[in-house]
Amino acid sequence: MSGPQCCSNPPTLNPSSGAGHIEQLGGLTTYVSGSPDSKRAILFITDVYGFEAPLVRKLADKVAAAGFFVVAPDFFHGDPFVPDDANRTISVWLQDHGPDKGFDDAKPVVEALKNKGISAIGAAGVCWGAKVVVELAKVELIQAAVLLHPSLVTVDDIKGVKAHILILGAEIDQISPPELLKQFEEILSAKPEVDGFVKIFPKVSHGWTVRYNVEDAEAIKCADEAHEDLLAWFTMLSN
Numbered sequence: 001m002s003g004p005q006c007c008s009n010p011p012t013l014n015p016s017s018g019a020g021h022i023e024q025l026g027g028l029t030t031y032v033s034g035s036p037d038s039k040r041a042i043l044f045i046t047d048v049y050g051f052e053a054p055l056v057r058k059l060a061d062k063v064a065a066a067g068f069f070v071v072a073p074d075f076f077h078g079d080p081f082v083p084d085d086a087n088r089t090i091s092v093w094l095q096d097h098g099p100d101k102g103f104d105d106a107k108p109v110v111e112a113l114k115n116k117g118i119s120a121i122g123a124a125g126v127c128w129g130a131k132v133v134v135e136l137a138k139v140e141l142i143q144a145a146v147l148l149h150p151s152l153v154t155v156d157d158i159k160g161v162k163a164h165i166l167i168l169g170a171e172i173d174q175i176s177p178p179e180l181l182k183q184f185e186e187i188l189s190a191k192p193e194v195d196g197f198v199k200i201f202p203k204v205s206h207g208w209t210v211r212y213n214v215e216d217a218e219a220i221k222c223a224d225e226a227h228e229d230l231l232a233w234f235t236m237l238s239n
Contacts, residue, residue, distance in 0.1 A: 007048065007081065007083050007090055008205070008206070008207055008211070009207055009211040009212075009213070010049060010083045010211070011049050011053040011054065011055060011056075011210075011211060012054070013049065013050070013052040013053060013054075013080065014052060014054050015052045017052070017054040017057050017058075018031060018033065018054070018057030018058065018060065018061055019033060019061045019064075020032050020033030020034070020057065020060065020061060020064070020070070021033075025071055025073060025109055025112050025113075026073070026105075026106075026107075026108035026109035026110070026111065026112040026113075027105070027108050027109075028073035028074055028075065028077075028105060028108075028109060029073070029074045029077075029078075030051075030071050030072065030073040030074065030109070031051050031052075031057055031060065031071070031072040031073075031074075032069075032070070032071050032072075033057070033060050033061050033063075033064035033070045033072075034063075034064030034065070034067075034068055034069045034070045035064075035067070035069060036069055036116065037069075038067060038068055038069040038118075039117065039118060039119045039120065040067065040068050040069065040118070040119070040120045040121075040122075040234075041068060041069045041070070041071065041113045041116075041118040041120070041121050041122070042060075042063050042068045042069075042070045042071075042121075042122045042123070042124060042234060043071055043072075043073075043106070043109060043110065043113070043121065043122070043123040043124070043136075043142070044056065044059075044060050044070060044071065044072035044123075044124050044126075044129070045072075045073075045075065045102065045106065045123060045124070045125045045126070045128075045129030045130075045132045045133055046072060046075070046126055046127075046128070046129050046210075047126045047127035047128050047129060047207070047210065047211070048076075048080065048081035048090065048093070048097075048127065048128050049080050049081060049211075050074060050075075050076050050080030050081075051072045051073065051074045051075075052074075052080070053210065053211075055210045055211065055212070055214075055223075056072060056126070056210050057072070059209075059210065059227055059230075060072050062227060062231070063124075063230070063231055063234070066231055066235065068122075068234065069113075069116075069118065071109065071113070073105070073106075073109055075097070075101075075102045075105050075106070075129075075132070076097050079096070079097070081093045081097075097128075099128060099131035099132050099135070099152060100135075102128070102129070102131075102132040103132050103135040103136065106123075106132055106135075106136060106141075107141065110136070110141045110142065120143055120144075120237075121141070121142045121143060122142055122143060122144040122145065122146070122234045122237070123136055123137070123142045123144075123145050123146075124145075124146040124147075124148065124230060124234075125145070125146070125147050125148065125150065126148045126149070126209065126210055127148070127149055127150065127151045127175075127206070127207065128151055128152070130147040130148065130149075130150030130151060130152070130153055131150065131151065131152040131153055131157070133145050133146075133147060134147065134150075134153050134157045134158070134160075134161060135157075136163075137161045137162060137163035137165060138157070138160040138161060138162060139162075140162050140163060142163050143163055143164065143237065144163055144164045144165070144166075144233065144234055144237040145161070145163050145164070145165040145166070146165070146166045146167075146168065146230045146233055146234070147165065147166070147167045147168065148168050148209045148210070148226065148230070149168065149169060149170050149173060149175070149176065149206045149207060149208065149209065150167065150169070150175075150176050151175045151176065151206075153176065153184075155180075155183050155184070155187065158183075158184045158187045158188065159187055161188075161191075161194060161196075162193075162194065163194070164194060164195035164196065164233075164237050165188070165194065165195075165196050165197075166196075166197050166198075166199070166229065166230070166233040167181060167184055167185075167196075167197070167198045167199070168199050168201065168209065168226050168229060168230070169181040169198065169199070169200045169201070170200070170201055170204045170205050170206050170207075170208055171200055171201060171202045171203060171204060172203070172204065172205040172206070173205065173206040174206065175206050176206070178200050181198050181200055182198070184198055185198040195237070197233075199229065201222060201225070201226065203222075204219075204222050208222055208223060208226070209223050209226045209227065210223070
């Protein structure tokens with residue numbers, strides 16, 4: 001399920017943003033940040049606007065600064081969603097860029113990270129990317145997962161999760177409303193073999209973690225809190 005909230009507040013893409021650099025990884029053009037000597041890697045899987053969104057790269061850099069090797073591949077192969085293209089709605093775009101294809105593309109990236117000597121891999125998925133991360137978490141390709149205002153993720157998906165998972169949701173979210181997130185929480189509480197936690201942020205909307213207004217102090221504060229939760233989750237589970 002996708003809707004207008006998935007596409008709200010589109011970022012202005014900037015291919016030169018961020019403190020990292022671009023390289024090829026697992027067959028994908030990838031934004032890379034942090035020390036390549038780190039044994040801990042975080043795979044960022046973005047929303048429909050892709051890996052050139054400055055706030056996504058800013059978050060990747062923040063996680064990298066904490067000691068992780070962070071990679072954010074271009075899962076859309078240079079074709080992110082363009083909101084003002086009337087001939088290509090989000091539904092049409094998703095026919096070319098379904099999360100199933102993202103999952104297939106992610107597997108060689110995970111393998112490439114392992115080939116670099118990485119011993120612990122986490123994955124963070126934003127909106128569209130959350131569905132891809134859940135698929136990785138079902139087959140134990142990653143050790144830890146964070147979902148930020150997920151789209152397309154179902155109750156059955158959460159039932160199949162084997163990796164430790166943090167779900168950060170919004171109170172005002174038509175895509176993954178609090179009622180659905182509470183179902184996720186109930187499922188995870190019945191899975192003692194999986195560390196799971198669900199947090200619903202009050203008074204924020206879908207997309208608040210990477211598509212916030214940079215001139216709104218309250219929006220920045222809410223996004224920062226989510227970013228700190230993400231970082232704490234990965235740090236705890238990689239120690």
